[in-house]
Amino acid sequence: QVQLVESGGGLVQAGGSLRLSCAASGRTFSSYAMGWFRQAPGKEREFVAAISWSGGSTYYADSVKGRFTISRDNAKNTVYLQMNSLKPEDTAVYYCAASTNRARPIQDEYDYWGQGTQVTVSS
Secondary structure (H helix, E strand, O other), rough: OOOEEEEEEEEOOOOOOOOEEEOOOOOHHHOEEEEEEEEOOOOOOOOOOEEEEOOOOOOEEOOOOOEEEEEOOOOEEEEEEOOOOOOOOHHHEEEEEOOOOOOOOOHHOOEEEOEEEEEEEEE
């Protein structure tokens, strides 16, 4: 079992930055691939970024590539999402998730989910 708690969301102006954190419980965090997903109002949840268990491989949605960076610190059981050059269309609830599979942008492959943190980008 893994419990995930996101933090770091908030209100920011367009062009600004935020760093989301996801703290995981359990001693097997380093064995999970981790992902970030988001859900905007009235839209389906979508993939944002993923990172392999070692941190050696990362994947991004085209919409955030070059602006967002996913990273992890296995010693701290934490995964991060650094978000720069934020746009109003980045407004959403952001969720982190853990997968026993490879790091891929497929929601059904993620076994554990956090409660989400709200990110609002004003224009």
